[in-house]
Amino acid sequence: MDGNKELQGAQRDMAGPAVGSRRAFLGKTAAIAGSVVLASQITKIPWESAAHAAASDPSDEVPQWAMVIDLARCDGCDDCSKACQKTHFTGDQKWLEVFKVHDEGGGHYFLPRPCMQCENAPCENVCPVGATFTNESGAVLIDHRICIGCRICIAACPYGARSFNWGVPENPPGARFAKYSPEFPVPHRKGTAEKCMFCVHNTKMGKLPACATACAMSAIWLGDLVQDVATNGLETVKLSWLLSSRHAFRLKEELGTRPRVWYLPGHGEEAKTVTPV
Amino acid sequence: MKRLITAVVMGLVLVGASSASLAHAQDNSGELTRLSLTARTTIVSGRPIVMKTLLLDLEGRPVGGAVIRLVATTKFLGTERDVIMDEAVTDASGIGKLNFSPTRSGTAIVTARFSGLATYGASEASLTVDVQRPVVAHHRTHNGDQSSWANLILILVAGIYCIYAMALWQARKIFRSGLRNENLIGSTPLEGTR
Amino acid sequence: MSSATVARLQEHIEVPLRPRAWGFKGRLLASGLGLVVAWGVFAWFHQLDSGLVVTGLGNRVPWGLYITDFVFFIGISYAGTLVSAILRLSHAGWRRPITRLAEMITVVGLSIGSVLIVVDMGRPERLLNVVRFPHLHSPLTWDMLAISTYLIGSIIYLYLPLIPDLAVLSKSPTLGPLRRRVYRVLSLRWARLPEQRASLNKSIAILAVLLIPVAIAAHTVVGWIFGMTLREGWDSTIYGPYFVVGAIFSGIAGLIVVMAILRRVYHLEEFITEKHFRYLGWLLLVFGLLYAYFTGSEYLTMGYKLNMGSQSLLHELTLGQYAVPFWTFGLAGLVVPLLLLSFRRTRTIKWIPIAGALVLVGMWCKRLVIVVPSLALPTMPYEWGVYQPTWVEWSITAAAFAAFTLMFMVLVRCFPMISVWEVDEGLEREEGLEREEGLEREEGLELEPVVEEPLGSRRALAASGAEGGKR
DSSP states (O other): OHHHHHHHHHHHHTTTHHHHHHHHHHHHHHHHHHHHHHHHHHTTSOTHHHHSOOOOOOOTTSOOEEEEEETTTOOOOOHHHHHHHHHHTOTTOOSSEEEEEEOTTSOEEEEEEOOOOOTTOHHHHHOTTOOEEEOTTSOEEEOTTTOOOOOHHHHHOTTOOOEEOOSOOOOOHHHHTSOOBTTBOOSOOTTOEEOOOTTHHHHTTTOOOHHHHHOTTOOEEEEETTTTEEEOSSOEEEHHHHHHHTTOBOTTGGGOOOOSEEEEOOOSGGGTTSOOO | OHHHHHHHHHTOOOOSOSSOEEEEOOOSSSBOEEEEEEOOSEESSOSOEEEEEEEEETTSOBOOSOEEEEEEEEEETTEEEEEEEEEEEOOTTSEEEEEEOOSSOEEEEEEEEEOOBTTBOOEEEEEEEEEOSOOOOOOOOOOOSOOHHHHHHHHHHHHHHHHHHHHHHHHHHHHHHHHHHHHHHSSOOOTTOO | OOHHHHHHHHHHIIIIISOOOOOHHHHHHHHHHHHHHHHHHHHHHHHHHHOGGGSSOOSSOOOOHHHHHHHHHHHHTHHHIIIIIIHHHTTOGGGGGGHHHHHHHHHHHHHHHHHHHHHHOSSGGGTTHHHHSOOTTSHHHHHHHHHHHHHHHHHHHHHGGGHHHHHHHTTOTTSOHHHHHHHHHHTTTOOOOHHHHHHHHHHHHHHHHHHHHHHHHHHHHHHHHHHTSOOTTTOOTTHHHHHHHHHHHHHHHHHHHHHHHHHHHHTOTTTSOHHHHHHHHHHHHHHHHHHHHHHHHHHHHHHHHOOHHHHHHHHHHHTSTTHHHHHIIIIIIIIHHHHHHHSGGGOSTTHHHHHHHHHHHHHHHHHHHHHHHHHHSOSSSSOOOOOOOOHHHHHHHHHHHHHHHHHHHHHHHHSOSSOHHHHHHHHHHHHHHHHHHHHHHHHOOOOOOOOOOOSSSOOTTSOOOSSTTOO
16 A cells, blocks of 8 residues: 555656646647648649649640531441541450430431540549549540559449450550550550540541541541531531531530530431442 | 633632622533622621622522532641531522631631532632631630649548547557656556556 | 456456467368468459459449448448447447457458458559549549548557557466567556556547547548449439448447357357347447438439439349349348347347348348449440459458458457456446445445546446446
8 A cells, every 4th residue: 555655656746747748749739730731732733744744724726626426427337436446456445336226216326426525524533543634625535654443434434435454455566666645545554444535646636536537428527616617527617507507416414524525416317328438 | 602701700809808709600510600798897706797698690580599608718637628617598589698707816718609509500709807806715624623622631631640640649658657657666567556 | 446356357357358379160260261361362363463354344344342342341340430439438338348349340341441442453553643643533532541541540549448458468477478578568568557547548539539520431432432423323412421321330230240259259248248239239220220211212212203224223123133132132131130120029139140140241232232233234325234243253252251250360369359447447437336325325425426537528427337247
C-alpha cells in the first residue's frame, strides 16, 4: 500500500511535462495543417498535363469535330467497320459497330455506331487516372501509357462504344515499330481500354476518317462545328443546314452526354439510288 | 445567234459590285434559263440573311419547282471546297429564298446554282458579300478541369489523417509516461497496481 | 483495485484467452486453407501472364466475380465500426467481449477487398498511377482514398485497445522470449498509469468518433461506383445509402457467424453468451428490414415505371438468367433469416448464427445480381451479354475466402480475441455497483459511484451489461 502511495506521488510529479508536450503537439498540428493548405494548392496544378498535352482554350481556327451518319444511305455492308479495323490493326475488336435495328411495326434499318465523342463524356468523368481525356478538338482520346485497366469506363459508357484488350493484342509486325500516341494507339497494349477516336490522326492532316472514306454510299460525314461545314468526300455542306433540313437526331440525348455524332433518319432507302463512289 | 448573245454576256462578270449581277450559262441540252440573286451585300451582325433568287426562262417566264442551291467556298480539311449552304425550291413565280449565315469575316463570294430541270438548262448567279463581324464560334465545353470542389476531398482526407496522427500522439504519450515510470521505479511495473 | 481482481485478470489471460498455438486440427485447417490460397495465387499469376482473357469477362460484361467479391468483403467489414465504435460511444456494455473480434473482421475484410481490386485490374503494375495522376472526378479515386483511409484507421483502432492486453501478455511466462519481447515493444510500456489510461481513452474515443463517418463514406463511395453511371439498374439516387445499409446488414451477420465459430472452437461460452447473440440478432433483424425496404423500393420503382431497359432487366432477374442468385438472395438471404429472427423460438443461440450464415450467402448473391445483370443488359440493339466465370475467377474467389479465414486464424493466434481489460473494466464497474448497493443497504446512505477510468464520459448507472462476461 505504501509503495502504491509513493508511486502515486511520483505519478503526480510526472503530470508537469504534460503541459510542455501539449504545446509541442499543438505546434506539430499547426505544421500539419499548414502543409495541408499547401498540399491543397499543389493539387490545383493540373497533374494531368504531366501525362498528356493539357487542353488549352481553342482559337477560332481549332476545329470541333462532329460526325453525321445518314441512315437513309446506310445499307449495312459493314465496310466502314472493316476499314476501321484494318487501319488501326484492331484484329477482331470493333470500334465501329453496325447494328441492325428492327422497327416495332416491321422493317429495319442499319445503325453504325462509332464513339460518340461526348462533350460530357461519362467515360472521361469516371476514369480514376484521367487516361481518357478530351483534346482541343473535342475528340475523346485514351492515353494507354496511363490506363490501369479498371474498366469503369466500359461500365459507364451508355453506348457500349469501348472495348478492352483482354489478352495480348495482335499487333502486326509493322505495328510494333509504330510510334505510339493517343491519337493513333498502335501498338495496342494488353489490359487497356480502347475506342474509336474519330481518326484524328487523319483529320489533322486533312483526310477523312477511315470509315467515311470506305463508305461506298458516302453515308458518313465529318463535320466541324466551328466552321459549320461537313463533308462526306463527295459533297461539302453547311453542317447546321444538313442537320436541320434532314431532322437529325442524336442517340440517347436525354442522358445529357451531348454526343458529337448525329444521325439523319432513314431506312436505307437511298442506298439504292446513290451512285457508289 | 444564241451563242453570240451568250458570248457577249459572259464577258460581263461583276466583282465587288454593290448591285445584282446577272450571268447566262451555256447549256446545249435544254432551254436556257436566267437566274438572278439579290441580297444585302454588307452583313453586319452575322445572323442569317435571306437571299432572293429569281429563275426565269429566256422569255421571262418564271420557272417554278426548281431546286436552287446556295454555294460558298470554304477551306475545310486542307482544301478549298464548294460548300452547299442552303437549298430552296422556287415557287410558281420563280422565287426562291436562301439563307446565308457566314462563319468568317471578310469578303465571301456566294453563288446560287440551278442544276437543271427537265427541259430547262442550268444557270447560276454570284454575289460578293462583305461580312464585318463573324458568327460566334461554337463554344467548346471542356469537362476535364478539376474544379475546386474536388480539392475539398483532398483537404478532408488530409484532415482525417491529422486526426489519426492525434490519436497516435496519445499512444506516444502512453509510451513516454510508461518509460518515465520505469525509470522512476527502476523496475518493470506490475500490471493492475494503483 | 483488489488483488482478487488482479488474479482474475491473470486468470482471464492465462486460461481461456491466451493466444494458443494451433492443435492438430488447427494445423490441418491452416494447411488446407494455405493450399487454397496458393492455388488462387497460381491462378492470378496465370491471369497476369495471359491477361484477363482467362476470365469469363468481355466487352459486354467487363466486371464479374472479382468486383462482386470486392463489394462483399468491403461490405462485411462494417462489423467493426458498428460494434466497436458505435456501441462504445453509446456505452453499451454488452459489446465488451466482442469488440476485438469485430475490429479484426474489419481489418481483414478491408485488406482482402483491397487485394481483390488489384486482381481485377488490367494493368496492376500501374496501381500507383492513381496516386501519380489522380482524377478527383472519378468514383474509383474516391473509393481508393476512402478505403485506404478506412483501413489505416481500422488498423490503428485495432491496435490501440490491444495495448493493455499486450502488456499483460508480455509478462506471460508460457510464451517464448521473442514473442514476449515483441509484445512488450508493442505495448508501449503500458503500466495502467492514470495518465496512460487517460491517453488511451482519449485516443480510442477520437478514433471511435472519426471512424463512423469514415466508414459511412467508404461504403457510400463503393455504392457510387455503380450509382454514378448511366446503366439501367445502377442509375439510382439511393445507391450510396443502399450500400451502407447493406454493409451494416452483412457486417452484423459476419460478426455473428465469426462469433459463433470462435465461441465453439475456443470455448468462450463464459464471455460470449446468449445475450450477445440475441442483441446482435435484434440488430440483424432491424437492419434486415431496413435493407428489405431499400431493396423493395429499388425494384418496385423500376418495376412501376418499366422503362425500356428495366423491363428486360427485371425479367432476367426474376425469371431469366439471374433468377437463381436473385431468389437465393430474396428467399434464403432475406425472408428466411428475417423470419428466423422475428420469432422468439428461433431467436436462440442455435438459430441466430444460421440466420447470419444465410444472410452472408444471400448478400454475396445480391452483390452478384447488382454487378452482372446491369452490365449484360444491352445498351445498343444487340443481344444480352453472357457471363460465364472461369476456373481462374472461382479459384481466386475461393482463395479470398480462404485467405480471410487464414488471416483470422493467424490474428487470433497472435492476439487475444477478446479485449480482456475492457471485459475486466466492465466487471469492476459491476462489482463497484454491487458493493455500493450493498453498502447502501447496510448504511442506508447514497454513495458516490466508484470512479473508475471510463471511456469518455459515462453515466455510472448506464446499461453496462450485467451478464456479459460475468465470471
